Amino acid sequence: MDFDWLFFAEVTLAALGNSALLALTGLAFVLIYKATRVVNLAIGEMLMVGAYLFFSFTAGLGLPPWGAILLAVVGGALLGATIERAVIRPMLGEAAISVFMVTIGVGSVLIGLTEIIWGAEPTALPDFMGKAPIFIGDAYVSRKVVIGFSVAAAVIAVFLLAFRFWRGGIALRATASDQAAAYSCGINVPAVFSLAWMFAGAAAAGAGILVGAVGGIAPTMGVFGLSALVVVIVGGLDSIAGALIGGVLVGLLEAWCGTYLGGEYKMLATFGLLMLVLLVRPYGLFGTVEIERL
Amino acid sequence: MRIGTLKESYAADEALFDTRTQKAWLGLFFLALLVFPFTAGEYWLYIACLVAIHVISTTGLNILTGFTGLVSLGQAAFMGVGAYTVAVLEARLGTPTLVNLLAAGFVTAAVGALVGLPSLRVKGLYLAMATIAASFILHFIFANWTSVTQGVSGINVPPASVLGFEMARPVQLYWLILPIAVLMVLGAANLFRTRIGRAFIAIRDRDISAEVLGIPLLRYKLMSFALSSFYAGVAGGLWAYFFRVVTPESFPFVYSIFFLAAVIVGGMGTILGGILGAVFMTLVPEVLKLGVGLLSPVLPDAVAILSPVRTIVFGALIVGFLVFEPHGLAEIWRRTRRFFHLWPFKT
Amino acid sequence: MSAASPILSVDAVSLSFGGLKALSGVTFDVAPNSITAVIGPNGAGKTSLFNCVSGFYTPQQGAIRFEGADITRTHPPHRAKIGLARTFQNIALFRGMTVLDNIKLGRHAHMRTNLLDALLYWGRAQREEMALRAEIEEKVIDFLEINHIRNQPVASLAYGLRKRVELARALAMRPKVLMLDEPVAGMNREETEDMARFILDVKEEWGVTILMVEHDMGMVMDISDHVVVLNFGTVIARGKPAEVTQNPDVIRAYLGGTDIEALQRRIQGREAA
Numbered sequence A: 001m002d003f004d005w006l007f008f009a010e011v012t013l014a015a016l017g018n019s020a021l022l023a024l025t026g027l028a029f030v031l032i033y034k035a036t037r038v039v040n041l042a043i044g045e046m047l048m049v050g051a052y053l054f055f056s057f058t059a060g061l062g063l064p065p066w067g068a069i070l071l072a073v074v075g076g077a078l079l080g081a082t083i084e085r086a087v088i089r090p091m092l093g094e095a096a097i098s099v100f101m102v103t104i105g106v107g108s109v110l111i112g113l114t115e116i117i118w119g120a121e122p123t124a125l126p127d128f129m130g131k132a133p134i135f136i137g138d139a140y141v142s143r144k145v146v147i148g149f150s151v152a153a154a155v156i157a158v159f160l161l162a163f164r165f166w167r168g169g170i171a172l173r174a175t176a177s178d179q180a181a182a183y184s185c186g187i188n189v190p191a192v193f194s195l196a197w198m199f200a201g202a203a204a205a206g207a208g209i210l211v212g213a214v215g216g217i218a219p220t221m222g223v224f225g226l227s228a229l230v231v232v233i234v235g236g237l238d239s240i241a242g243a244l245i246g247g248v249l250v251g252l253l254e255a256w257c258g259t260y261l262g263g264e265y266k267m268l269a270t271f272g273l274l275m276l277v278l279l280v281r282p283y284g285l286f287g288t289v290e291i292e293r294l
Numbered sequence B: 001m002r003i004g005t006l007k008e009s010y011a012a013d014e015a016l017f018d019t020r021t022q023k024a025w026l027g028l029f030f031l032a033l034l035v036f037p038f039t040a041g042e043y044w045l046y047i048a049c050l051v052a053i054h055v056i057s058t059t060g061l062n063i064l065t066g067f068t069g070l071v072s073l074g075q076a077a078f079m080g081v082g083a084y085t086v087a088v089l090e091a092r093l094g095t096p097t098l099v100n101l102l103a104a105g106f107v108t109a110a111v112g113a114l115v116g117l118p119s120l121r122v123k124g125l126y127l128a129m130a131t132i133a134a135s136f137i138l139h140f141i142f143a144n145w146t147s148v149t150q151g152v153s154g155i156n157v158p159p160a161s162v163l164g165f166e167m168a169r170p171v172q173l174y175w176l177i178l179p180i181a182v183l184m185v186l187g188a189a190n191l192f193r194t195r196i197g198r199a200f201i202a203i204r205d206r207d208i209s210a211e212v213l214g215i216p217l218l219r220y221k222l223m224s225f226a227l228s229s230f231y232a233g234v235a236g237g238l239w240a241y242f243f244r245v246v247t248p249e250s251f252p253f254v255y256s257i258f259f260l261a262a263v264i265v266g267g268m269g270t271i272l273g274g275i276l277g278a279v280f281m282t283l284v285p286e287v288l289k290l291g292v293g294l295l296s297p298v299l300p301d302a303v304a305i306l307s308p309v310r311t312i313v314f315g316a317l318i319v320g321f322l323v324f325e326p327h328g329l330a331e332i333w334r335r336t337r338r339f340f341h342l343w344p345f346k347t
Numbered sequence C: 001m002s003a004a005s006p007i008l009s010v011d012a013v014s015l016s017f018g019g020l021k022a023l024s025g026v027t028f029d030v031a032p033n034s035i036t037a038v039i040g041p042n043g044a045g046k047t048s049l050f051n052c053v054s055g056f057y058t059p060q061q062g063a064i065r066f067e068g069a070d071i072t073r074t075h076p077p078h079r080a081k082i083g084l085a086r087t088f089q090n091i092a093l094f095r096g097m098t099v100l101d102n103i104k105l106g107r108h109a110h111m112r113t114n115l116l117d118a119l120l121y122w123g124r125a126q127r128e129e130m131a132l133r134a135e136i137e138e139k140v141i142d143f144l145e146i147n148h149i150r151n152q153p154v155a156s157l158a159y160g161l162r163k164r165v166e167l168a169r170a171l172a173m174r175p176k177v178l179m180l181d182e183p184v185a186g187m188n189r190e191e192t193e194d195m196a197r198f199i200l201d202v203k204e205e206w207g208v209t210i211l212m213v214e215h216d217m218g219m220v221m222d223i224s225d226h227v228v229v230l231n232f233g234t235v236i237a238r239g240k241p242a243e244v245t246q247n248p249d250v251i252r253a254y255l256g257g258t259d260i261e262a263l264q265r266r267i268q269g270r271e272a273a
């Protein structure tokens, strides 16, 4: 039997769309981790809420897609800021593991709220991207995937630029590298924390809209966040480059396993990879090795 | 009011329950447990059995997370391993119930130690990720290793039987589940009177200095994983006898969050906390059900929101306790007791 | 130095972190039943040296020998078991345990209770725990005068007491060599004197060899038999306390100095506190 290269190329291209979304979610995650050292397990649920907000604004209120996107992203940012202010900040100075568990609780609350407000049934997002397929060479790619990829890539680029050049971004990086020093330089560290959560919330909401556009929305779509978690562990919790490369790796792995072995192998492959990385290279490809001193 | 206790000897000082009042209360409590099945109805016996199963599993997770500081989100999956072990042994081989339960404990302990292996290299959050990964991988195995687990259709479990007594109903199973729970909780309490328990706590508080003080980290972390999983395995085995059918959906990820919540709500790192947490968290959904029942005449779709409300309450309890009462119900209990001991003086 | 063969010897030990050389070719011996002080300015590598000896760091070069055996590549728990005990510069007590449990923990490596014993708390576990309790009460707690705090959680203790509990825990380890990293740092005069007395008693009554890092020159001069001076990871002087303080290299290293007289006074601890 001949290997169908065209099909393989199509699968791979589609996978890259997913990869970009994973990378974007991973970026949101890394953003929070770098600035606040919080491992946010609720990132998948924040993403889900973003998608549902978009759903409400378009299907519910009948807003045009761009307006709904804008509002959903702002909503995501607000959600991020609220979570930070309400439950993360009181935990300042507590053990990292406790804060981690708080985010698990937050995720659980978000899932429940979503089910109450929007119902437990999966739904499709209204189509706002058009359907005409796109061909790259001979390979067919769904339009949604192409748009998802492009948007995610653009957003990632904007983020990277903002880090480098914008004042807030620089304050963020300063805080990430040394909290006490940032304090003494007059940087408003709590504000930076809020900022990081807002950006992450916005990025997650954006990713949620794109994920929802491709695969539909459901209260269980937060598991996408688990894949994103694998992404950042593979890449290194505090590495933006790691999130991007990890995103590509996990996206490809999931698609190939999902296609050639069967859908149920997707999760297996992802989490198998996670176990492997933890055993072989625990701080990921680019993560900073944590040094402890006695 | 009582102030102070005179310690007779070191042995008395090291006893689990040292004052006479404590012993009296404990005796009363056991008496109540003995009388309970003769007075309670089917529903309350059902709840009691479920609580006892959850106490075992929560105590196990408490050993790992509360005492050793290794967060696990795989407790439900580990229970699944125990449940499947019992189901397969009981349905295929028909081996004796107690043997099956023991086997469930040991098989799960082995799986748990395997999952703990990354603690060779990583700790804290990374390890928590490993347990998440493990729980999804185990779930995959439950669903897809059809020759053993019968896939999604699951396995029907014949009733437990001990010394020729068949135990199918809660009122019978009570006499199997409760003694096991009591023994296992006592075992855990004993553990923390010895060097092994101290080693666990030292690892939680500061593992690198523990190592320099003579504690081999990897061995003790794996031991904690194995022991915690042993508890989960036995709890899972009892679960299988209790519900009599085991499917991959029996042990979802939220069930793991349930146990984590129980440990947090009850009080991380205290034996009493594990018990209180398990009781509390098992009763919460029941109370919610009750509330929904009351509401349903007014609010027609109240039943539909039961499951999401439960999810919210679990999450909110985790957050609320971590933020406001990180030592959990056990601490509240301690404060209350203190208040009454010293009454009428101010604390 | 005494003629007896050294109980601990550090032989050409080098340790670097990336580009930073924390220790280069550090060599010295510790004679049995003596007090050896390691001194040096901040960042000289004293704590790193302790970490090499107790096994938290593995030096890139050199060897560490304990009672003649090379232990350079053994694991920390093994070293604890054969008799190397220590305290930490930044107190490392276990916050979730009482004073008594912290001290008991020190004995871990010498106990045999296994998991099954522990769960049942029957036979060996109980015997061992009782013996341990009795011994710690009589030998350690009474000795260090911490009876009144034994059941308190360590988090509630004042700084000086915490240091004392750390010492108690190290003593519970049945040390042959006791390593103390700045045992009196941050203590007032009275607490310092108490601690100095305890250290001397440990040496004399228990026959334990002591290796300590200390900045308090007064105390170093008073109680140590031998002093090793580290600067930028190298040994720049060693000898009897009085000899070392006369060494111009030491004076310069310590004070970058010009005014030798004033510096000498400071080194000799007359200006301390």
Ligand SMILES: Nc1ncnc2c1ncn2[C@@H]1O[C@H](COP(=O)(O)OP(=O)(O)OP(=O)(O)O)[C@@H](O)[C@H]1O
Pocket: A291, A292, A293, C017, C020, C022, C040, C041, C042, C043, C044, C045, C046, C047, C048, C049, C089
């Ligand atoms: N784990 C580590 N990684 C990188 N550098 C380290 C590490 N541990 C120590 N150092 C560096 O090694 C050097 C020696 O440190 P060390 O703690 O041994 O000094 P010290 O003599 O104990 O100083 P102090 O008197 O302040 O306690 C310092 O420059 C320190 O920053």
Ligand SMILES: [Mg+2]
Pocket: C046, C047, C048, C089
């Ligand atoms: Mg030091």
